[in-house]
Amino acid sequence: xxxxxxxxxxxxxxxxxxxxxxxxxxxxxxxxxxxxxxxxxxxxxxxxxxxxxxxxxxxxxxxxxxxxxxxxxxxxxxxxxxxxxxxxxxxxxxxxxxxxxxxxxxxxxxxxxxxxxxxxxxxxxxxxxxxxxxxxxxxxxxxxxxxxxxxxxxxxxxxxxxxxxxxxxxxxxxxxxxxxxxxxxxxxxxxxxxxxxxxxxxxxxxxxxxxxxxxxxxxxxxxxxxxxxxxxxxxxxxxxxxxxxxxxxxxxxxxxxxx
Numbered sequence: 001x002x003x004x005x006x007x008x009x010x011x012x013x014x015x016x017x018x019x020x021x022x023x024x025x026x027x028x029x030x031x032x033x034x035x036x037x038x039x040x041x042x043x044x045x046x047x048x049x050x051x052x053x054x055x056x057x058x059x060x061x062x063x064x065x066x067x068x069x070x071x072x073x074x075x076x077x078x079x080x081x082x083x084x085x086x087x088x089x090x091x092x093x094x095x096x097x098x099x100x101x102x103x104x105x106x107x108x109x110x111x112x113x114x115x116x117x118x119x120x121x122x123x124x125x126x127x128x129x130x131x132x133x134x135x136x137x138x139x140x141x142x143x144x145x146x147x148x149x150x151x152x153x154x155x156x157x158x159x160x161x162x163x164x165x166x167x168x169x170x171x172x173x174x175x176x177x178x179x180x181x182x183x184x185x186x187x188x189x190x191x192x193x194x195x196x197x198x199x200x201x202x203x204x205x206x207x208x209x210x211x212x213x214x215x216x217x218x219x220x221x222x223x224x225x226x227x228x229x230x231x232x233x234x235x236x237x238x239x240x241x242x243x244x245x246x247x248x249x250x251x252x253x254x255x256x257x258x259x
Contacts, residue, residue, distance in 0.1 A: 005253065006033035008066035008095070010059065010081055011073030012042035014234045015101055018242040019070060019249070020050035027246060029253045036062035037073065059084045064093040068252060069117075070245060071100045075177045078105025086116035097252055101245055103184040104173040107193060122248040125238035126182045126211045128224030129189040136190050138219035143190040144197040145169075145183055148210040151202045153235040154179060161203040169196040176200065178236055182211055190215060209238050 007023060007030040009016045016035075022028045032051035036059050037043035047054045055065065063069050063084040071081045078100055085098040099120045100106060112119060123129050132143060151158040154176075165172045169183040170193035180200060187196035203210075206227075213224045228238040251258075 004029050004031050005067035006031055006065065006094075007249070008034040008036065008062045008069045009046070010036045010062065010069060010071045010077070011101075012037040012039065012046040013072065014231045014237055015072040015242045015245060016070070017046055017050070019072065019245055020046055022246045022249075024050045028249050030068070030249065033066040034062040038077075060087065063095060064088040064091070067094050067096055068249065069095045069098045070249070071098065071102060071105075072245065073102065075102040075105030075108075075173070075181070078102050079108045079110075082106075082109050082116075082119065086114070089116045099245060099248055099252075101181070101241065102177075103181040103188070104177050106188070107170070107173065107184065120248055120252065121185055121188055122241075122244040124182050124185050124241045124244050125209060125228050126186065126213060126224070126226050128213050128215075128222055129185060131222045131224070132186065132189040132213070132215050135215055135217050135219050135222065138217055140191050140215060140217040142197065143186060143195070143215040144199075144213070145186055146199045146201065146212045147180060147182065148201045148203040148206050148212075149179065150206055150208070150230075150235070151204055153209065153230060154202050156202055158202055158204050161201055161205065163199065163201050165198065165200040167198065169193040169198050172198045172200060181241075186213060 032054040034055045034057045035043045043056045097118045169187040183198045187193040208227045210227045228240040231237045
């Protein structure tokens with residue numbers, strides 16, 4: 001196994017805790033160096049439960065003490081996380097990589113291609129993003145996402161399905177910043193947030209978050225559907241999203257990369 005690297009987790013919610021458990025259980029070749037959360041009690045609780053040796057630090061110090069920083073908090077903090085990682089990188093204090101779970105927050109980051117750490121976007125709750133990226137090399141005519149979610153996961157009670165939104169990824173992330181990060185991940189793989197088409201439906205007939213992607217261009221077309229189990233502790237979050245973070249962290253640590 002490769003030499004273990006230091007990991008900082010920003011966000012002590014269900015995804016942050018699942019990543020911390022993966023470190024402790026040996027699923028990931030990292031040591032948990034630091035935890036950062038606006039809720040100090042939650043950050044201290046995560047550290048106490050999984051890695052008592054980890055430090056609970058403010059964002060700048062947390063970013064500077066690890067090789068990889070994982071954002072698992074909220075879209076609103078993503079620009080600050082990226083900025084802190086860039087400052088650490090420019091001071092030669094690491095990190096080399098930042099993994100962003102709240103992908104919609106990247107729309108608020110100035111110049112995603114600026115020098116600094118590599119910004120990694122996991123696939124989250126969907127699949128097929130690698131195929132969309134490949135199609136995009138030859139050009140894309142259209143990329144479309146239809147997301148169906150149980151009303152309870154959206155804080156609603158319904159007996160019939162209701163279309164909550166139909167438009168672009170750039171528009172829907174403003175209205176549902178905690179529910180449609182998949183739309184922004186898809187847009188980054190393909191046509192961009194202003195051209196990626198999204199339909200969000202609250203559907204009492206489904207018991208899992210369901211995402212249906214279609215994309216086509218000169219090189220062909222793809223169609224992909226995922227049906228994901230929600231986190232028991234947080235029905236707004238897909239369990240697959242947390243697993244995609246663990247998978248991405250494994251790839252960052254591996255010599256062999258697939259996809």
